[in-house]
Amino acid sequence: MGHNLNKYINKPEDLExxxxxxxxxxxxxxxxKSKEANYYLGLASAFRTIVDDYEAPLDLIKNDDITISMCxxxxxxxxxxxxxxxxxxxxxxTDFIQEYLITxxxxxxxxxxxxxxxxQGDALGGRMRNIVGGVAGEKLTQNIISALRxxxxxFEYFDKHSKIWIKGEYFQEDNSNLVKAIKWKNGDKSRLLxxxxxxxxxxxxxxxxxxxNSNVNNKKTKEFKEFISDHHNYLALGELKGGIDPxxxxxxxxxxxxxxxxxxxxxxxxxxxVFTIFIGAAIEAAMAKEIYxxxxxxxxxxxxxxxxxxxxxxxCDWFVTL
Amino acid sequence: MGHNLNKYINKPEDLExxxxxxxxxxxxxxxxKSKEANYYLGLASAFRTIVDDYEAPLDLIKNDDITISMCxxxxxxxxxxxxxxxxxxxxxxTDFIQEYLITxxxxxxxxxxxxxxxxQGDALGGRMRNIVGGVAGEKLTQNIISALRxxxxxFEYFDKHSKIWIKGEYFQEDNSNLVKAIKWKNGDKSRLLxxxxxxxxxxxxxxxxxxxNSNVNNKKTKEFKEFISDHHNYLALGELKGGIDPxxxxxxxxxxxxxxxxxxxxxxxxxxxVFTIFIGAAIEAAMAKEIYxxxxxxxxxxxxxxxxxxxxxxxCDWFVTL
DNA sequence: TAAACTCGAGTTT
DNA sequence: GAAACTCGAGTTT
Numbered sequence: 289m290g291h292n293l294n295k296y297i298n299k300p301e302d303l304e305x306x307x308x309x310x311x312x313x314x315x316x317x318x319x320x321k322s323k324e325a326n327y328y329l330g331l332a333s334a335f336r337t338i339v340d341d342y343e344a345p346l347d348l349i350k351n352d353d354i355t356i357s358m359c360x361x362x363x364x365x366x367x368x369x370x371x372x373x374x375x376x377x378x379x380x381x382t383d384f385i386q387e388y389l390i391t392x393x394x395x396x397x398x399x400x401x402x403x404x405x406x407x408q409g410d411a412l413g414g415r416m417r418n419i420v421g422g423v424a425g426e427k428l429t430q431n432i433i434s435a436l437r438x439x440x441x442x443f444e445y446f447d448k449h450s451k452i453w454i455k456g457e458y459f460q461e462d463n464s465n466l467v468k469a470i471k472w473k474n475g476d477k478s479r480l481l482x483x484x485x486x487x488x489x490x491x492x493x494x495x496x497x498x499x500x501n502s503n504v505n506n507k508k509t510k511e512f513k514e515f516i517s518d519h520h521n522y523l524a525l526g527e528l529k530g531g532i533d534p535x536x537x538x539x540x541x542x543x544x545x546x547x548x549x550x551x552x553x554x555x556x557x558x559x560x561x562v563f564t565i566f567i568g569a570a571i572e573a574a575m576a577k578e579i580y581x582x583x584x585x586x587x588x589x590x591x592x593x594x595x596x597x598x599x600x601x602x603x604c605d606w607f608v609t610l
Numbered sequence: 611m612g613h614n615l616n617k618y619i620n621k622p623e624d625l626e627x628x629x630x631x632x633x634x635x636x637x638x639x640x641x642x643k644s645k646e647a648n649y650y651l652g653l654a655s656a657f658r659t660i661v662d663d664y665e666a667p668l669d670l671i672k673n674d675d676i677t678i679s680m681c682x683x684x685x686x687x688x689x690x691x692x693x694x695x696x697x698x699x700x701x702x703x704t705d706f707i708q709e710y711l712i713t714x715x716x717x718x719x720x721x722x723x724x725x726x727x728x729x730q731g732d733a734l735g736g737r738m739r740n741i742v743g744g745v746a747g748e749k750l751t752q753n754i755i756s757a758l759r760x761x762x763x764x765f766e767y768f769d770k771h772s773k774i775w776i777k778g779e780y781f782q783e784d785n786s787n788l789v790k791a792i793k794w795k796n797g798d799k800s801r802l803l804x805x806x807x808x809x810x811x812x813x814x815x816x817x818x819x820x821x822x823n824s825n826v827n828n829k830k831t832k833e834f835k836e837f838i839s840d841h842h843n844y845l846a847l848g849e850l851k852g853g854i855d856p857x858x859x860x861x862x863x864x865x866x867x868x869x870x871x872x873x874x875x876x877x878x879x880x881x882x883x884v885f886t887i888f889i890g891a892a893i894e895a896a897m898a899k900e901i902y903x904x905x906x907x908x909x910x911x912x913x914x915x916x917x918x919x920x921x922x923x924x925x926c927d928w929f930v931t932l
Numbered sequence: 933t934a935a936a937c938t939c940g941a942g943t944t945t
Numbered sequence: 946g947a948a949a950c951t952c953g954a955g956t957t958t
Contacts, residue, residue, distance in 0.1 A: 307693070307946055314690035315698065317940085321685035322706060325728050332724060363643035365954060367857065368636035371629070371933070376637065384644060402654060405724055406647050407954095409731020410941085414954025417939035421956085424938095484937075486958060491896070493937055493958065531939045535689065538949055539865060540939070546864035570939095572948070574813065629933050639953085687941060693946070729941095732954085736942025739952035743943085746951095806950075808945060815945065815950055853952045860936055862952070892952095894935070 293583070293590045293606060296598045300580040303571045305534070309595040313532025313569065321416050328408040331357075336401050345389035345396050349381050358384075361404040366411065417531075424530020424569060424594060425483060426464035428496075428604070432481070433459055435604040436472050443472035451506065471502040474609060478502045479523070487525070488517045490554040492547065496526035496565065498610065519560040523610060525551050526565035530594060537570035541579070544568070548588065563589035563610070567603065615905070615912045615928060618920045622902040625893045627856070631917040635854025635891065643738050650730040653679075658723050667711035667718050671703050680706075683726040688733065739853075746852020746891060746916060747805060748786035750818075750926075754803070755781055757926040758794050765794035773828065793824040796931060800824045801845070809847070810839045812876040814869065818848035818887065820932065841882040845932060847873050848887035852916060859892035863901070866890070870910065885911035885932070889925065 297303060335357045342348055348358060359369055359377050362384035369377070392399035436443045436456065443456040446469035453471070471480045480502035486493045500523040504515040515521055527544040531537075548564045555562045564587075566579060571593050582588035592603040619625060657679050664670055670680060681691055681699050684706035691699070714721035758765045758778065765778040768791035775793070793802045802824035808815045822845040826837040837843055849866040853859075870886045877884045886909075888901060893915050904910035914925040 310946085311693045311698065314686070314693050315702065318685035318690065318702060322710060322725070325685065325725055328728055329721075329724050363640040363647065364636070367855070367954065368640065371633045371636050376633065380637065380640060388644060399651075402651050402727055403644070403647055405727035406650055406731035406734055409728035409733075410735035410954050411731075412728055412954085413732035413735060413941060414938085414956080417941095417954070418956045419938085420940085421938035484957070486936090491935095493935085495937090529939085533689070533940050534947090535942090535949070536940055539951095542868035543861060543864040545868045574948075632933085689941065732941050734941085735954060736940075736951085739941070739954095740943045741951085742953085743951035806944070808949090813948095815948085817950085851952085855953050856933090857936070857955090858953055861938095896935075 294592060294599060294602045296596065296602055297580070297583075297591070300573070300576040302599075303576040303579060303591065303593050304573055305532075305537075305569065305571050305593060305595055310532055310534060310570070313595070317416060317420065317532070320419060321412065324412060324415060324419070328405075328412050331408060332401055332405050335404055336397065339397050339400060345385045345400075346382075348385065348389075348400075349378065355381070357404060358400075360407040360411075361400050363403075363407060365407065420532070421530050422465060424528055425495075426467075427530075427594065427600075428528060428567065429464045429467045429470070429483075430461055431600050431604040432470060432608060435601065435608045436470075439474070439605070439608065441472045441474050441608060443470055445470045446506070453506075472608065479608070479610070480504070485516065487522075487551075488513075489519050489522070489558065490525075490551050492550060494525050494547070494551065495528040496524075496567075497522070498524040498526075498563075498607065519555055519558045522555065522560070522562050524563035524565060524589065524607070526567065528594075529566075529568040529570070532569050532595075534570055534572055537568070537572045538575050540570070541566075541568065541575040545578075552587070565589055565603070565607075566591045567594050567600075569594040616914060616921060616924045618918065618924055619902070619905075619913070622895070622898040624921075625898040625901060625913065625915050626895055627854075627859075627891065627893050627915060627917055632854055632856055632892070635917070639738060639742065639854070642741060643734065646734060646737060646741070650727075650734050653730060654723055654727050657726055658719065661719050661722060667707045667722075668704075670707065670711075670722075671700065677703075679726060680722075682729040682733075683722050685725075685729060687729070742854070743852050744787060746850055747817075748789075749852075749916065749922075750850060750889065751786045751789045751792070751805075752783055753922050753926040754792060754930060757923065757930045758792075761796070761927070761930065763794045763796050763930060765792055767792045768828070775828075794930065801930070801932070802826070807838065809844075809873075810835075811841050811844070811880065812847075812873050814872060816847050816869070816873065817850040818846075818889075819844070820846040820848075820885075820929065841877055841880045844877065844882070844884050846885035846887060846911065846929070848889065850916075851888075851890040851892070854891050854917075856892055856894055859890070859894045860897050862892070863888075863890065863897040867900075874909070887912045887914075887925070887929075889914045889916050889922075891916040 358381050389396040444453040445467045447454050448466045448468045469482045478501055480499040482497045485497045499521045505511050527547055529540045579591050592599040680703050711718040766775040767789045769776050770788045770790045791804045800823055802821040804819045807819045821843045827833050849869055851862045901913050914921040
């Protein structure tokens with residue numbers, strides 16, 4: 289970049305994701321999706337067992353235990369169910385049974401289960417999107433920790449499950465998903481990184497939050513709340529986009545761009561400058577130009593393509609030495 | 611608003627979508643989804659018919675006709691298939707059959723079809739998202755045409771299928787989905803509106819594009835290309851977000867916000883000012899404040915909540931009289 | 933029924 | 946295998 293923060297990014301094109309990386313990404317999604325599918329197939333099978341006991345479709349409404357599954361078969365997602373009252377769902381189910389099950393005659397169970405599977409497929413898709421995002425976070429964690437180890441910085445990580453700080457030497461790659469935060473020492477400097485933290489200054493949840501000190505106890509304490517409410521403690525904030533789909537690349541960069549602008553505006557109003565970063569897995573030509581230009585103007589402090597190992601190592605090393 | 615563009619919006623809260631509207635939106639999605647599901651159930655049924663003829667799962671690979679369906683059952687979306695080469699899909703299918711079909715024994719056909727249904731459910735979800743967006747465009751069209759009729763402005767609409775301009779008097783509500791463009795006369799002023807047009811100045815596709823004259827022939831002509839390349843012809847550009855999900859509201863507003871910023875930046879570089887507008891169906895409290903503030907500062911020229919009939923009528927009337 | 937995060941399933945131009 | 950549009954299926958804090 290203009291000011292050489294990342295030596296592997298010297299022009300916008302360096303940021304672009306390759307066709308090969310996209311392919312690898314989609315393949316890895318397919319593998320994971322097949323595995324996750326088992327859960328939903330199990331639900332369908334269990335649902336069929338219950339439904340098989342009924343003689344007439346309309347009787348299905350009477351069993352409150354399966355109301356949610358029936359709604360799903362009728363095209364209402366788990367998310368949407370939360371907005372409906374019992375009367376709404378009952379009316380909808382009655383119409384659904386009339387229109388799609390009774391007309392199916394003897395094969396109404398197949399009709400119902402097949403529709404249930406369709407809705408569960410959409411659910412599986414939603415779940416996969418969260419998984420892909422999680423995997424991106426894990427990859428970043430692993431690379432940050434590698435940078436800490438190479439530099440021999442003392443570090444600890446906060447474990448989501450046990451809710452305690454664990455010494456860096458005990459970290460293993462398969463703990464990556466448990467890492468909520470990392471703190472380290474770089475000489476006199478001490479640093480604290482949190483993932484997915486709601487930052488009071490911005491009033492939004494932010495993927496990557498780096499504090500310029502670690503003089504604070506764990507979350508859920510009043511002290512922590514005060515710590516994160518003080519803009520002086522912030523050093524850098526960033527957006528991480530792990531999706532591999534080129535069709536979503538610009539869409540999600542636009543989202544990230546507004547999120548980053550909100551961060552700058554919120555800290556700017558307090559006359560506080562913070563670094564902002566963007567790390568994405570799907571970077572297309574046009575947005576690469578925008579990202580690069582923002583880095584040159586130093587509106588954006590640093591960036592990297594998550595699929596390019598050298599860019600990623602480089603930004604992680606920069607990050608831990610900030 | 612501060613400058614009274616929309617008399618039904620006097621404070622940010624006026625923009626917020628109600629719980630009731632959200633509920634109606636989700637219910638209408640469920641109804642439509644059940645209808646659209648038929649197509650995917652049909653595919654599954656046809657797929658089963660073919661698969662039933664095979665004795666052993668591995669033989670399925672040999673039939674190229676069903677490769678795509680097999681891939682879908684294996685978790686590869688239509689979108690992802692485009693990135694894979696035959697060798698990739700063959701390897702993946704071989705592993706898939708080994709791991710999930712052969713292990714299913716005699717019930718391997720059910721296993722395959724159920725997995726196919728899961729993937730088709732995700733496909734149906736994708737299709738629904740496009741439909742919801744289309745319905746929003748139709749609603750806007752209907753309200754714009756109502757405004758034109760109330761004011762007795764002469765207008766014509768460009769029909770997507772027949773690719774001709776049709777006199778306004780022949781417009782019927784059930785043609786709404788065919789309207790690609792509308793042109794009208796307001797006294798001496800003539801106006802041309804296009805939906806989903808790639809604007810060369812911005813190099814992006816924009817939902818709502820209003821030209822300050824209609825001195826141009828149809829699309830696909832060189833003349834049209836020159837017309838849309840001249841920034842002087844532009845009067846207003848807007849983003850329309852038809853989604854009802856509150857969870858997606860801020861996400862999509864962030865996207866729209868960057869899109870609108872790109873429009874202003876691109877025209878601004880040419881010292882050309884254009885009006886910008888935002889119309890959304892899902893508007894939550896925090897984003898309502900941002901939208902309202904942008905309207906007050908006149909960064910955003912006008913806005914409306916698509917679910918609030920009076921706001922919508924008002925912005926359409928403003929739009930046709932611009 | 934808090935708010936806003938995850939991202940790709942479609943689609944069009 | 947162009948590029949960027951549609952939006953809600955999940956999820957977390």
